[in-house]
Amino acid sequence: MTDTPPLHVAVGGEHPYSITIGPGQLADGHALARHVRGRHVLLVSDSEVAPLYLAGVRAALLQARPDLLIGEHVLPAGEASKTLAEFGRAIEALAALGATRDACVLALGGGVVGDLSGFAAACWMRGVDCVQLPTTLLAMVDSSVGGKTAVDIAAGKNLVGAFHPPRAVIADTQVLSTLPxxxxxxxxxxxxxxxxxxxxxxxxxxxxxxxxxxxxxxxxxxxxxxxxxxxxxxxxxxxxxxxxxxxxxxxxxxxxxxxxxxxxxxxxxxxxxxxxxxxxxxxxxxxxxxxxxxxxxxxxxxxxxxxxxxxxxxxxxxxxxxxxxxxxxxxxxxxxxxxxxxxxxxxxxxxxxxxxxxxxxxxxxxxxxx
Incomplete structure (x- = not known):
């Protein structure tokens, strides 16, 4: 953790939510858990980000909420994973978790993870919560904000998707030090x-x-x-x-x-x-x-x-x-x-x-x- 206070940006409209920006946010279990309404959490990440941060996020959540049932779904890193097939595997992970209507999907990664996770959250039981935990600068300033979720098909990018505003966006600027x-x-x-x-x-x-x-x-x-x-x-x-x-x-x-x-x-x-x-x-x-x-x-x-x-x-x-x-x-x-x-x-x-x-x-x- 760090003593540097986070910055906050409020998103208004019909589905308001907050964006929190600052170092050490992924280690703050209470800051993460306050956005989880139920007991079921699916942590979605990719093969590059998961080894660095997934275990820490899981531990921080459980320290704040020992009652949580946390599932994990890790997809191969890269745009090639933003497919209907990978979307289907994320849905199956929610099913295996027994996720209920108050479940929460935590999207830990860049834009691919955020887009796919948000789309899965939009579709599971016609919509459950999604908290975006962007780990790239591009995702922090763009794809994690606004609720546009999608996957790609051969004809083009983002042609299959839904509008599904996140419950919150939490951007840990400390992770940018590990970004290529x-x-x-x-x-x-x-x-x-x-x-x-x-x-x-x-x-x-x-x-x-x-x-x-x-x-x-x-x-x-x-x-x-x-x-x-x-x-x-x-x-x-x-x-x-x-x-x-x-x-x-x-x-x-x-x-x-x-x-x-x-x-x-x-x-x-x-x-x-x-x-x-x-x-x-x-x-x-x-x-x-x-x-x-x-x-x-x-x-x-x-x-x-x-x-x-x-x-x-x-x-x-x-x-x-x-x-x-x-x-x-x-x-x-x-x-x-x-x-x-x-x-x-x-x-x-x-x-x-x-x-x-x-x-x-x-x-x-x-x-x-x-």
Missing amino acids: VRELRAGLAEVVKYGALGDPEFFDWLQRHAQGLSAGDSALLAEAIARSCAHKAAIVARDPLEKGERALLNLGHTFGHAIETEQGYAAPGRDALNHGEAVAVGMVLAARLSTALDRAPAADADRLVALLQSLQLPVAIPAGLAPQALLERMRLDKKNVAGRLRLVLWRGIGKAEVVADVHDEAVLAVLAAG
């Missing part, structure tokens, strides 16, 4: 997104502190997480089911998801962009397209590229991906209406907008330029 540098920087892409879509002052702050953030400065990371979560929480409270404003949170994601799907989901040891890296490239493509459509100044796109490069993130499409193939992947995006592309573009830094009926030719030109 590449994963830390990938999470910073989602942090940049919040400045790019709606907060030019935060974008400026990121520019000033890029070196410290990239190096893993704990105080800077905690502030970046809290500010990012506050941005997302405010948008989610106003638009919980992504009927309007919440779509802005997908800045860079339509391009990024197409890259991920077309290249084959990044797995350990594979030379492919991970999610955060793909989003970084996607934001650059969205900015370049905005410039090509005379919606935004080229200078703002250049500032975005410079910031991402200072965080050592990629800014160009990987070699070997055909523009037409990427465009076809983009057609499956959930924002599209009646087969017409709807993309999140911008008017410049801090001014994102959803643009309907974007012509294929303009998109292909940007994809071809890379």
Whole structure:
């Protein structure tokens, strides 16, 4: 444990919950157990995170609540595990536990674990509690907040899922010290997104502190997480089911998801962009397209590229991906209406907008330029 006080962000709306950010949170059994209403807990993690933290979380919970019946489900690490088959195994784990309507699923891991766990919680007995315990920066600032849960299928990412807000999000910043540098920087892409879509002052702050953030400065990371979560929480409270404003949170994601799907989901040891890296490239493509459509100044796109490069993130499409193939992947995006592309573009830094009926030719030109 640590004496550093945690930061708190409140998510409002119809299903309010709290986000707690700070070091030592996974060791605080009472902080974890206060969100468990019944006796059944399913701890879901992956093969990389579980050896580091699962036993500690289990012990902390039992110290605070000796009456708990705790099951465990560990899936292979990587996006390739975010499947209907793994979802089915998580459901079977809940069945084996005898989980009742007041059960709680604890999602201990990155975005894959959080998305799959949340979807299992949404479906078991038509919905049980889920507490998100994100262990990557990307999950802390994005996927753990907002209640979007899903798994992937061959046609694309996150096409099967449900909206299921968590009961709480608890982000232990101490775990970021064990995060590979590449994963830390990938999470910073989602942090940049919040400045790019709606907060030019935060974008400026990121520019000033890029070196410290990239190096893993704990105080800077905690502030970046809290500010990012506050941005997302405010948008989610106003638009919980992504009927309007919440779509802005997908800045860079339509391009990024197409890259991920077309290249084959990044797995350990594979030379492919991970999610955060793909989003970084996607934001650059969205900015370049905005410039090509005379919606935004080229200078703002250049500032975005410079910031991402200072965080050592990629800014160009990987070699070997055909523009037409990427465009076809983009057609499956959930924002599209009646087969017409709807993309999140911008008017410049801090001014994102959803643009309907974007012509294929303009998109292909940007994809071809890379």
